[in-house]
Amino acid sequence: MNIHEYQAKELLVRYGVNIPKGFVVTNTKQIDSIPFETGKTYIAKVQIHAGARNKAGGIQKIYNKQEAISFCKKFLGKRIITPQTPKEGKIVSAVYIEEALLGNQELYVSIFADRNNQCNTILVSKEGGVDIQETFKVNKSNTVCIDPLLGFSKFYAKKAACAFNFEKDKANNFVILISKLFMLYKDIDAELLEINPLLDTGSDFFALDAKIVIDDNALFRQEKILSYTDILQQEPLEFQASQNNLNYVRLDGNIAMVVNGAGLAMACLDTIEDFGGKCANFLDIKGSATKESIFKALEIIYQDTRVKVIFVNIIGGIVRCDIVAQALVDFCDAYSFNLPIVARLEGANKKEAIDILNAYKKSNISMAKNLREGIEKTILLAGEKN
CATH class of the missing domain: 3.40.50.261 (Succinyl-CoA synthetase domains)
Structure with missing residues (x-):
């Protein structure tokens, strides 16, 4: 089962993962209550169960309430076609507007059910963002397989952190982040938990985008996840x-x-x-x-x-x-x-x-x-x- 980005971020916050301040819009009238700050940049994102939204204009920088209204009127309730949607596209269920953050580097982190190796695997890369698949093709990534008999421990998070050559304090923060992500991944019976990009601000890490896929066979015990069901996306x-x-x-x-x-x-x-x-x-x-x-x-x-x-x-x-x-x-x-x-x-x-x-x-x-x-x-x- 897929969920929206804003729903994934709601789960991340519960586990202490940093995200930019954001607002969910399902009706343009809701924008009136959003406190836009003068001089601040925001990112507006259409919410669909598919990637490559930016390639269809579904992710844009905005600077004020008028631009937010214009973006929402353009997409809300309408279909958007990306390289990852069916031919007819997907209906935009909501728009997520969040503050734009600046940082030192955009990274990639995911945890997924690795069927080839029959284990859960942590995948990290120094190059996050758009077209991450191209990064993987040239082997600019590091994988850490978690032994299913031993289960997760901080050792695996430290091994993943070695890919980045962080200084001690930042490495510790990264290990804590991976530990939180794996706890969430396990608790919700996820098949995939992806943060792309993960922004390194220098002092901490922020999840700028998030994708979570839950095992359908475990939904009987995931009442909260079931409440995230969006019929329009199916x-x-x-x-x-x-x-x-x-x-x-x-x-x-x-x-x-x-x-x-x-x-x-x-x-x-x-x-x-x-x-x-x-x-x-x-x-x-x-x-x-x-x-x-x-x-x-x-x-x-x-x-x-x-x-x-x-x-x-x-x-x-x-x-x-x-x-x-x-x-x-x-x-x-x-x-x-x-x-x-x-x-x-x-x-x-x-x-x-x-x-x-x-x-x-x-x-x-x-x-x-x-x-x-x-x-x-x-x-x-x-x-x-x-």
Whole structure:
């Protein structure tokens, strides 16, 4: 789960991390209550769940209330397209206005779940700011892997500080900062906590920007984080799926896919691509799917006007094949759904499922004997190879 910059900074403050003084604006009328100081520079930032905002004009220096109003009117409630947003862009939910700070150097610090090394890793660089990826490409960074058996200790923070050659007092401040960041990272079940840039003012460190991503699987125990949910930032169909315990990701093709099991779904998606098709979605109904959740999955697909054919690939185990077949029939009847559906059903109650589909009067549902036949038939019905 992603959260906004201003929400991330709210969490940072709770853990004693310095941030510039800032204000959240969701309505231009709120600007009247912001005490702008004459001669002081401010930074206005659009709040979306995507990066590269500056490349679309979404981060600007402002100097007074009139410029703040103009910036907010330009972006609030409208879509902004950056190199990291979908093609249609993201709706600007809020604008964050904060005081501009000057310092000696902009640094980079992050803590993330390093799946390659199977540990949490601290990543630091002397060169923070825009296009940090280019910095990493030329190896201007330092990584510190935290042993999962030992857990975090100040030793790891001191090791990260070695990348900067700080004087003693500043090094101590940096170690304290890393310790605070890791405590926050752990407490909120984060997958990523990124400060870019981290400003070295000479006397202390300030987080000028912050990005936090939380593990979705841990949200059941993160009530505060759940309150940060911004529906406007989520793709509508993906949000509907999340509310119904379905794993759904919208893709760019025209073949809808309904599969039980994330691994099977990935394999199915890759195979369709290899055979020349293109999927409209990744949709895992999970092994414990019910007739109701399968019906809901089909309703979500029904709302996607790009879809030309649905491929249902089920290995019956916990969810029985006859339950899937009955859900398909009920859905087609309820919505007078006439688009072709290709079903490959294997496992528990396969015979009963075949009987249900054979007895169905409409001809838009067809069975496939195996995965290859199902995919070839699906791509043919989609009408084109991509």
